[in-house]
Amino acid sequence: MRLHFSGAAREVTGSSHLLQVKGHSILLDCGLYQGRRFEVREKNRELPLAATRIDAVVLSHAHIDHAGRLPYLVKQGFRGPIHSTVATRDLCEVMLADSAHIQEKDADFLARRKREFVEPLYALGDVSDALTQFRPHRYHETFEVVPGVKARFVDAGHILGSASVELEWEEDGRVRRLGFSGDIGRHGLPIIRDPEPLERLDWVIMESTYGDREHESIAGARDDLARIVTGTAQRGGRVLIPAFAVGRTQEILYDLHALARAGRIPRIPIIIDSPLANEATQVFRENSQEFDTSEPLVRHTNGNGGSLFDFDLVQFTPDVEDSKAMMRRSGPMIVIAASGMAESGRILHHLAYSASDPRSTVLIVGFQAEHTLGRRIVERRPILKIYGEPVELHAKVAVINGYSAHADRMELQRWLDTVRETSPNLADVFLVHGEPHAQDAFSAQLAERGYRVQAPLRGADVTR
Numbered sequence: 001m002r003l004h005f006s007g008a009a010r011e012v013t014g015s016s017h018l019l020q021v022k023g024h025s026i027l028l029d030c031g032l033y034q035g036r037r038f039e040v041r042e043k044n045r046e047l048p049l050a051a052t053r054i055d056a057v058v059l060s061h062a063h064i065d066h067a068g069r070l071p072y073l074v075k076q077g078f079r080g081p082i083h084s085t086v087a088t089r090d091l092c093e094v095m096l097a098d099s100a101h102i103q104e105k106d107a108d109f110l111a112r113r114k115r116e117f118v119e120p121l122y123a124l125g126d127v128s129d130a131l132t133q134f135r136p137h138r139y140h141e142t143f144e145v146v147p148g149v150k151a152r153f154v155d156a157g158h159i160l161g162s163a164s165v166e167l168e169w170e171e172d173g174r175v176r177r178l179g180f181s182g183d184i185g186r187h188g189l190p191i192i193r194d195p196e197p198l199e200r201l202d203w204v205i206m207e208s209t210y211g212d213r214e215h216e217s218i219a220g221a222r223d224d225l226a227r228i229v230t231g232t233a234q235r236g237g238r239v240l241i242p243a244f245a246v247g248r249t250q251e252i253l254y255d256l257h258a259l260a261r262a263g264r265i266p267r268i269p270i271i272i273d274s275p276l277a278n279e280a281t282q283v284f285r286e287n288s289q290e291f292d293t294s295e296p297l298v299r300h301t302n303g304n305g306g307s308l309f310d311f312d313l314v315q316f317t318p319d320v321e322d323s324k325a326m327m328r329r330s331g332p333m334i335v336i337a338a339s340g341m342a343e344s345g346r347i348l349h350h351l352a353y354s355a356s357d358p359r360s361t362v363l364i365v366g367f368q369a370e371h372t373l374g375r376r377i378v379e380r381r382p383i384l385k386i387y388g389e390p391v392e393l394h395a396k397v398a399v400i401n402g403y404s405a406h407a408d409r410m411e412l413q414r415w416l417d418t419v420r421e422t423s424p425n426l427a428d429v430f431l432v433h434g435e436p437h438a439q440d441a442f443s444a445q446l447a448e449r450g451y452r453v454q455a456p457l458r459g460a461d462v463t464r
Contacts, residue, residue: 001176001464003205006048007031008065008433009458012209014040015066015433018048019178022169024055024146028180028205032068032099032121036371037106044069044121051076055146059084060182061162062091062246068099071126074133083145085153086136087161087287091246094279096127098245102344139163157185157195158405159247160284166198179204183433184407184415188218190254191284191308193292195407197418202425203464206416207406208434208455211442214408221402222255226264228363228398229256233266233332237359237395242347242374244340245277247405248366250284250309252336257311258297270314271326273337273346278318281309327353340366341374348373352386360395365403409442416446430462431455 001021007014008031015031027048033040047054051073059082060066070082070092084092103120110116137143137153145151145167153163162185167178179198184207187194198204232239243249249272259265272278288308291298301307317323323346326335337347351373354360368374376384377397384391407415420426429451431439439455446453456462 001171001178003430003462004048005430005432005456005458005460005462006046007033007458009456009460010434010436010439011458012433012435013065014043015060016048016069017180017205017432019167022146022148024149025049025053026145026149026167027054027057027073028165029060029066029182030057030069030073031066032064034065041118044072047073047076051078054078054080056080057082058145058151058165058167058180059088060156060165060180061159062088062095063159063183064095064099066183067092067096069121071096071100071122071130074130075122075126078133080133081135082130082133083135083137083143083151085161085163086138087283087290088163089131089134089136090283090287091161091280092134093131094276094283095246096130097124098276100124100127154196154198155193156182157187157189157192158183159185160192160287160290162192164196164198166201177201179419181206181415183207183209183405184412185405186215186218186407186411189405190218190251190295191291191298193290195415197415197422199419199422201419201423203428203430204416204419204426205430205432206412208412208431208439208442209406210404210408211412211431211434211438211445212409213438214410215404216400216402218402221400222259224398224400224402225252225255226259228361228400229259229265229334232359232361232396233268235359236332237357237361238332238350238354239334239361239363240347240350240354240395241334241336241363241365242340242342243277243336243338243365245274245338246280248340248403249274249277249336249338250281251403252365253281253309253314254297256313256334257308260311260313261297266332267313268331269329269333271333271335272314272316273323273326273335273350275318276338277336278316281316285309323349341368341372342377343372343374348386351384352389352391354395355384355386356392356394358394358396362395362397364397364399367404409445412442413445413449416451417449427452428464429453
């Protein structure tokens with residue numbers, strides 16, 4: 001067995017790991033590098049192996065940093081199967097199309113403003129071609145990845161359809177098993193089920209995003225949401241929530257539904273102003289069989305995705321004219337719009353309109369990277385640049401850290417300890433998808449508990 005770590009190695013973007021075994025090459029994830037254009041442009045065009053020599057892809061989930069280069073792989077000549085869960089395939093249909101659209105707009109911007117021609121990584125036609133190569137599977141279904149290598153998905157509890165995967169083959173008369181955690185979720189997240197551990201492994205590739213910290217409680221996040229919404233409504237302001245269209249939007253909407261049913265927030269309009277969020281929520285509706293039936297609100301709606309998200313206070317505004325009409329309304333409301341780091345999308349219009357209103361609140365519910373507008377809001381910069389124009393920030397800024405969909409260091413530890421209970425031959429833990437400070441802290445924590453840990457650099461090869 002040979003492993004090549006080509007992405008999300010000592011970083012949290014571009015997830016991609018190449019497994020070569022039994023004479024075949026299997027790619028675990030094919031994610032997009034995200035960051036400054038000039039830093040990621042070439043990295044996104046580098047594949048660990050010529051596309052025509054890769055036999056299959058096993059995809060953990062639909063987030064762009066895990067799935068975002070699949071159309072490029074196909075464009076370069078990959079013709080093999082892309083194995084995923086059913087919901088991941090459905091989410092990729094809307095997310096990869098959105099990614100292609102953003103790249104085309106980005107290329108147009110560079111051509112018009114900077115007279116620089118940069119070919120998009122892929123176009124909508126490449127997305128369509130990639131979708132024909134998906135092979136969706138149910139959780140716990142055993143399937144053949146390539147001849148001689150079998151696999152099984154279990155629920156990773158991160159977003160709808162997210163999976164950890166076990167790969168199994170025979171070698172020298174022994175059955176060998178490699179695990180890939182994907183992104184591990186948290187226990188108690190709304191809508192989706194809790195993460196399941198992998199079993200009977202010899203080696204595991206494991207994410208470590210929050211290996212150096214612990215999160216606020218999920219129940220505490222809902223309490224904070226109720227307090228912020230109520231206080232803003234009493235002032236007559238708007239609650240503006242920049243949120244990722246897949247996962248975070250649906251979680252916030254779920255909690256607002258629960259709070260409204262319990263009478264813990266005022267009955268004010270809740271606007272979902274994001275075409276991508278609208279399409280992603282439709283995927284949630286169509287995959288309600290994957291919801292966590294232990295959740296009270298899921299039980300109340302009998303797992304009906306429609307009634308879970310479409311209660312009487314909610315309005316989706318996929319059309320531009322509907323969005324403009326909503327902007328002209330008066331009175332308090334909640335607006336959830338992409339992008340999650342306030343770098344693009346309709347949230348910019350809402351910030352330009354309401355960031356200077358002291359009655360309103362900008363509510364941050366996710367990680368904000370350096371150099372983004374979201375980070376500048378978190379830092380309470382007095383002047384924001386929106387569409388190139390200065391906007392004074394007088395709205396209140398609130399941050400809720402309990403909505404992370406990634407396990408924290410203790411939850412990661414618990415997941416791995418459960419894996420070890422069924423894996424007496426577990427030899428190596430390879431940490432990926434984590435910044436150096438998080439991986440170093442988590443490596444030390446695992447070593448104290450007797451694990452043999454590595455955090456491979458990008459480009460590293462391991463043979464076992």
